[in-house]
Each structure stands twice: as structure tokens, then as C-alpha cells.
Amino acid sequence: MTTAHASHQPGIPSGSVGIVSPSFIRFDEPLQLSSGRVLPQYELAVETYGELNSERSNAVLICHALNASHHVAGISADNPKDIGWWDNMVGPGKAVDTSRFFVIGVNNIGSCFGSTGPASINPETGKPWGAEFPLLTVDDWVRAQARLADYFGIGKFAAVMGGSLGGMQALSWSITCPERVGHCIVIASTPRLSAQNIGFNEVARRAIISDPDFHGGDYYAHQTVPSRGLSVARMVGHITYLSDDDMAEKFGRARRGKEAGGEFHYGYDAEFEVESYLRYQGEKFSRYFDANTYLLITRALDYFDPARGHNGDLARALKPAVADFLLVSFTTDWRFPPSRSREIVQALLKNQTPVTYAEIDAPHGHDAFLLGDTRYHAVVQGYYDRIAAKLGLPERSHVTGVLA
Numbered sequence: 001m002t003t004a005h006a007s008h009q010p011g012i013p014s015g016s017v018g019i020v021s022p023s024f025i026r027f028d029e030p031l032q033l034s035s036g037r038v039l040p041q042y043e044l045a046v047e048t049y050g051e052l053n054s055e056r057s058n059a060v061l062i063c064h065a066l067n068a069s070h071h072v073a074g075i076s077a078d079n080p081k082d083i084g085w086w087d088n089m090v091g092p093g094k095a096v097d098t099s100r101f102f103v104i105g106v107n108n109i110g111s112c113f114g115s116t117g118p119a120s121i122n123p124e125t126g127k128p129w130g131a132e133f134p135l136l137t138v139d140d141w142v143r144a145q146a147r148l149a150d151y152f153g154i155g156k157f158a159a160v161m162g163g164s165l166g167g168m169q170a171l172s173w174s175i176t177c178p179e180r181v182g183h184c185i186v187i188a189s190t191p192r193l194s195a196q197n198i199g200f201n202e203v204a205r206r207a208i209i210s211d212p213d214f215h216g217g218d219y220y221a222h223q224t225v226p227s228r229g230l231s232v233a234r235m236v237g238h239i240t241y242l243s244d245d246d247m248a249e250k251f252g253r254a255r256r257g258k259e260a261g262g263e264f265h266y267g268y269d270a271e272f273e274v275e276s277y278l279r280y281q282g283e284k285f286s287r288y289f290d291a292n293t294y295l296l297i298t299r300a301l302d303y304f305d306p307a308r309g310h311n312g313d314l315a316r317a318l319k320p321a322v323a324d325f326l327l328v329s330f331t332t333d334w335r336f337p338p339s340r341s342r343e344i345v346q347a348l349l350k351n352q353t354p355v356t357y358a359e360i361d362a363p364h365g366h367d368a369f370l371l372g373d374t375r376y377h378a379v380v381q382g383y384y385d386r387i388a389a390k391l392g393l394p395e396r397s398h399v400t401g402v403l404a
Contacts, residue, residue: 012075015091017049017098020074020084022107022114027147031109034303037134040123044148045070045107045114049090050098052152057391059102059154061145062086063162063169066237066297067289069113072105073098088372092397095381099397100388101158106148108141110296118292119220131217136296138165138304142172149180158387160323161185163369164336165297168304171344174321175306181323183387185380188333188369190340191314191347192305197335200240201298204233208291217292226291231282233294238281243332243365247274315347325355326383328376330368356383 012018022045031039047070052059062072064085073090076082084090084105092099107115110133118133149157160173160181167189174184193201208214211229215222239247251274255262270276306317325348329341338359348355358379362368368376385396 015093016087017074017084017091019077020047020049020071021077022047022070024114025148025151027144027151029147031140031144031147033134033140034137035135039109039116039134042109042116042144043114043120044109044116044144046148047071047074047084047105049073049103049105050101052102052154053393056152056154057156057158058100058393059104059149059152059157060096061149061157061160061173062090062096062103062105063141063145063160063166063173064105064108065162065164065166066294066301067285068166069111070105070107070115071113072103085370089377089380095377096161096384097381097388097396100393100395101384104148104152106145108136108297109144110136110293110300112290112293117290118217118296119290128218128220130220130292133292133296136300138168138172138300139176141169141300142176145169145173146177146180156180156182158391159183159185159384161187162189163187164189164366165301168301171306172304174323174325175318178320178322181321182390183326183383184321184323185326185328185383186341186344187328187380188330188336188341188366189327189344190336191307191344193302197240198302200236201302204236205295205298207232207236208294211291214291217295219291225286227283227286230286230289230291230294231279233282234285234289235278235282238278240335241366243334243363245332246364249363250274251277314343315350318344318347318353319351321348321351321353323353325353326380327355327357328369328379329357329359330364330366330376331359331361332363333366333368335366 024043024045026043028041068085071084073084073087090096090103107113109115110117118129122129160170162170167186170184170186173181208226208229211226213224214226254273255271256276265271270279307314310316327341329338345355345357360376362373364371
């Protein structure tokens with residue numbers, strides 16, 4: 001098992017966990033899925049940061065969002081430009097301080113960053129799973145993650161934490177494995193998708209499925225990639241991650257290579273800067289993400305609704321939870337607006353469950369949960385200070401350039 005440690009090599013930024021490599025942990029026990037299907041065996045790609053203490057009480061599980069992975073923090077050993085997607089949050093002296101917490105980043109099954117997914121070999125056929133890979137739910141990911149906790153000998157996490165889809169996983173942990181979660185940290189998330197959000201996901205999926213290179217999901221055998229459909233899907237999704245104000249500030253109505261008031265091209269090539277930006281983001285995404293994975297994960301997003309089996313009563317759905325909660329939302333997040341976080345808060349208060357809530361006035365839309373707003377990070381850091389004090393963990397380390 002490879003554990004990431006802070007590196008003191010020249011060029012490593014202060015507060016970084018250093019150069020990291022993943023491990024691939026195999027599970028041969030079949031996994032029963034919500035759909036009724038069974039995944040006979042699977043691997044999970046995992047990175048860890050910090051040290052697990054002798055009581056095994058300081059473990060934190062980080063759950064990722066749609067297009068992220070196990071690479072939460074640090075610098076990839078394979079690519080020095082590959083910085084962990086939450087590197088501003090996780091590291092020595094940072095909000096999630098790896099000098100006192102043992103942090104686990106895991107890539108979910110069905111993803112395309114090392115864990116078993118549609119591009120993996122189906123042991124029954126000897127060929128890539130492709131379209132035959134079973135549909136998944138958030139609860140399925142939690143069950144797989146619980147086995148990972150068993151692998152590490154962790155009976156109870158100090159905290160389970162995630163943003164967006166990762167927040168849904170944290171919420172599911174508090175319900176499905178309540179005795180194994182000390183604190184549940186849900187950031188920029190929702191108890192269920194709105195019809196509008198399901199609609200955005202469906203448009204993205206149609207773009208992929210309608211691509212001639214999709215081949216019914218078995219494009220691996222055809223040695224093609226449905227890059228045009230995947231690129232459009234990413235463009236649609238990316239728009240929902242940004243706020244109108246943020247896009248206006250970044251792009252406005254600026255045009256490529258033209259001064260304001262100049263002649264239009266009268267065509268359909270990228271003429272406005274926002275068009276060029278979205279095309280670039282879509283094309284880049286299509287080079288590293290798997291189309292079948294995009295379909296699977298967006299459908300898991302659609303299915304998530306813990307209150308569904310409780311006549312829509314979220315408080316009743318959350319009744320099993322015994323963790324303390326922190327919820328954070330962002331005022332300009334119109335994909336998962338603050339009203340959705342407040343819905344979770346109200347359900348927890350109805351159950352008399354301890355909950356802390358912060359609503360951050362930030363201009364960056366849904367993507368704000370990935371960014372370094374000092375107020376947001378101070379809230380998370382303060383909450384982890386409280387967790388550490390409860391557990392009798394050492395004082396937070398102070399690293400130059402890190403939020404103090």
C-alpha cells in the first residue's frame with residue numbers, strides 16, 4: 001500500500017502533501033448493486049495522505065464529484081503538472097490538515113481513473129465491459145467504500161466529506177452506515193436533483209449516445225471515441241458550474257481577435273470568447289474522460305433521492321444519522337442552490353441532529369467548492385479544529401502560505 005507523505009524536495013510548494021502515487025486495491029467478494037445486478041470483483045484506485053493513528057480514529061474519507069478522482073491532493077508522480085483537485089483544501093496546515101488526519105481519496109467504481117469501470121475487462125467475456133457495465137447508484141459507491149474502510153481497519157471515520165456528487169455520497173454514508181461516521185461534511189450539494197438538473201444530464205447523455213462513434217457504448221472494439229458528443233456534454237455541464245456574473249466578468253460579449261463594434265463573421269465558427277472557451281473545455285475533456293463513465297455517473301446523480309422510500313420525507317430518511325453535520329453552500333450556485341442545502345439543514349434540525357451551516361457569498365457558482373475562498377476554507381478549517389479537539393489530536397500545524 002502506497003501512502004503519500006509530505007515531500008521536502010526542492011520545488012514542492014509549502015503545505016503540499018508532496019509527490020504521490022495511487023494504489024490499486026482488489027476486492028474479490030462480489031458486490032450486490034441496487035439494480036439487482038452483481039459486480040463479481042473490482043479494483044479501487046486510492047491515494048492516502050498523512051498517518052493513521054494507533055486508535056484508527058483520525059481517518060477522513062474524501063468523496064469525489066463527477067469528473068474527479070482519487071487524486072485529491074499533491075503532485076502526481078507521473079505528471080508534475082497534475083495537481084490534486086482539492087489540493088487547496090488538503091495538506092499539512094491546510095483546512096483538512098494531513099499532519100493530524102489520515103485522508104483517503106478513492107476513485108469510485110464506474111469511473112475511468114483506475115477503478116473498475118466500463119473500459120475494464122469483463123472477466124466473463126475477456127473484453128471491455130462497455131455498455132454492459134451495470135448501472136450504479138450513490139449507495140453502491142458507499143458500499144464499496146465501506147469495504148475499503150474495512151481494508152484499512154477503520155471502524156469509524158472522523159469525517160466523510162465531499163462536494164457536489166461527493167456531498168451526496170457523504171450524506172448517503174450518514175444514512176447507510178451511520179455508526180461509521182463521526183462527522184458528515186456536505187458542500188455545494190443537494191438531497192436530490194431538480195427536474196432542470198435531470199434535464200441538463202439528459203441533454204448531455206443524448207449528445208454522447210447520438211454520436212456516430214458511440215457504437216451503442218462498445219466503441220472500444222471499434223477503436224473510436226465519441227469525442228464530439230462527449231465534448232458537447234462537457235460544454236453543457238460546464239455552463240451549469242459557472243455563475244452568470246462569473247461568465248460575464250470572464251468573457252462578457254468579447255469576440256476573438258475583434259475590437260468591440262467590429263464586423264461580425266456571419267458564420268458558425270467560434271466568434272465570441274465564451275464560445276472558444278467552451279469548445280476548448282469540451283475538447284480537452286473528451287481526450288481524458290470516458291463516455292460510458294459520463295453516462296453512468298450522471299444517471300447515478302439522477303437516481304439519488306434518499307427521501308424516495310419515505311414518501312418524500314427527508315427528515316425521516318435522515319433519521320438513522322448519528323453524525324454531526326457541516327453544510328456549506330454558495331450564493332451564486334444555481335445548479336445546487338443554497339435552498340437545497342437549507343432543506344437538508346431543516347430536516348436535520350427537525351431530527352435534533354447537530355448541524356452547522358454556512359452560506360458563502362461567492363461569485364463563482366457551483367465551482368466555488370473547488371476554489372480557495374478564505375471564508376469558506378476558514379469555516380472548514382474551524383470545523384476540523386473542533387473534530388481534532390474532540391478526538392484529542394495534535395494541534396494544527398502552521399505552514400507558511402497556508403490559511404492561519
